[in-house]
Amino acid sequence: MKTLAAVVRRPGELTIEEITLDPPQAGEVLVRMLAAGVCHSDLHTYLGELRVMPPLVLGHEGAGIVEEVGSEVTRVAPGDYVMINWLPADGTCRACLRGDQHLCERLQETTFAGMLLDGTTRLHTDDGVDLKHYLTASTMSTRMVYMEDAVIPMPTDVPAEVVAITGCAVATGIGTVVNSVRAEPGSSAAVIGCGGIGLSMIQGSKLSGCHPIIALDLVDGRLEIAGQLGATHTINSARVEATGAVHDLTGPGADYAFDSVGSEVTINQALELIRPGGTVGVAGLHSARAEVAIPAGPLVLQAKTLRGAFGGSLKPRQDLPRLIELFRAGLLQTDQMITHRYRLEELRQAFADMQAGRGAKSVIVFDQEE
Numbered sequence: 590m591k592t593l594a595a596v597v598r599r600p601g602e603l604t605i606e607e608i609t610l611d612p613p614q615a616g617e618v619l620v621r622m623l624a625a626g627v628c629h630s631d632l633h634t635y636l637g638e639l640r641v642m643p644p645l646v647l648g649h650e651g652a653g654i655v656e657e658v659g660s661e662v663t664r665v666a667p668g669d670y671v672m673i674n675w676l677p678a679d680g681t682c683r684a685c686l687r688g689d690q691h692l693c694e695r696l697q698e699t700t701f702a703g704m705l706l707d708g709t710t711r712l713h714t715d716d717g718v719d720l721k722h723y724l725t726a727s728t729m730s731t732r733m734v735y736m737e738d739a740v741i742p743m744p745t746d747v748p749a750e751v752v753a754i755t756g757c758a759v760a761t762g763i764g765t766v767v768n769s770v771r772a773e774p775g776s777s778a779a780v781i782g783c784g785g786i787g788l789s790m791i792q793g794s795k796l797s798g799c800h801p802i803i804a805l806d807l808v809d810g811r812l813e814i815a816g817q818l819g820a821t822h823t824i825n826s827a828r829v830e831a832t833g834a835v836h837d838l839t840g841p842g843a844d845y846a847f848d849s850v851g852s853e854v855t856i857n858q859a860l861e862l863i864r865p866g867g868t869v870g871v872a873g874l875h876s877a878r879a880e881v882a883i884p885a886g887p888l889v890l891q892a893k894t895l896r897g898a899f900g901g902s903l904k905p906r907q908d909l910p911r912l913i914e915l916f917r918a919g920l921l922q923t924d925q926m927i928t929h930r931y932r933l934e935e936l937r938q939a940f941a942d943m944q945a946g947r948g949a950k951s952v953i954v955f956d957q958e959e
């Protein structure tokens with residue numbers, strides 16, 4: 590069948606074009622997409638800065654309706670409303686058995702290789718180019734084929750755009766605070782960057798009972814949203830010396846600093862924000878190709894901890910439905926994070942707005958079909 594998709598053939602080359610999508614094979618499902626989140630990871634991949642290289646179809650946050658299932662599929666059926674899970678773990682490898690499903694050994698062959706379980710792709714251009722499934726998801730397409738493990742049934746009363754961004758931005762941000770770092774009640778937290786992941790870190794800090802919660806960004810509009818979602822204090826780092834301001838609020842420094850950006854500047858800034866013995870959780874990845882110089886002094890002489898936090902340390906089939914229930918209970922304001930909505934054909938504008946710092950979190954909304 591044909592599907593309209595966001596195709597990157599080479600780094601920096603983006604087209605919205607009709608491509609061929611093969612039908613689902615054994616253990617696979619066909620999903621009609623309703624919404625797809627626009628994430629900085631998509632932008633970095635489009636620019637060739639992350640480990641999954643083109644040619645590929647972009648997108649890894651998504652929600653849709655199952656239209657067809659292959660043989661051996663048991664968890665979903667046609668008509669089911671689902672979230673796309675870009676970290677489909679096998680549940681049997683050493684990493685999964687010790688509880689680290691986000692580090693599943695199979696991910697090297699699927700998610701990071703951009704291939705389905707059999708090592709092949711279902712995506713082909715009209716001129717004969719086989720395309721990778723970006724993070725086994727490729728949600729920026731009107732339809733897509735997934736491994737059964739990559740779709741999770743959802744309650745139908747939750748908006749598709751909320752379901753979509755929960756799969757990565759919300760899960761990564763909240764998971765970094767709750768799962769990876771395990772912030773303690775009554776501790777102080779500083780969050781660098783107030784995009785989708787950063788705003789979720791703020792909400793994760795609130796859920797964990799942190800106080801104060803200090804948001805840092807360069808854009809006043811994002812800081813305003815941060816205040817609405819749980820930040821007790823906001824700092825525009827373009828106008829205020831952030832380290833001194835955080836220390837003024839916390840004394841020796843924050844107990845935790847969460848970096849949603851992941852650049853050399855922000856990682857080192859996060860280490861400056863925390864007290865001796867404090868912890869930095871880094872969930873953002875500005876570029877996999879960037880070298881980050883980190884001074885040893887704060888880590889050794891002040892016993893500071895620098896912790897990477899991939900994918901919010903998720904157990905996807907357990908944690909993603911729980912996050913949706915927190916939204917349904919009114920404990921997460923996921924919908925208030927979304928500031929821009931685009932059609933698939935407007936993806937270049939979505940990336941341009943992201944690079945310019947306009948808005949917080951954006952989504953692609955697909956045309957509804959009967």
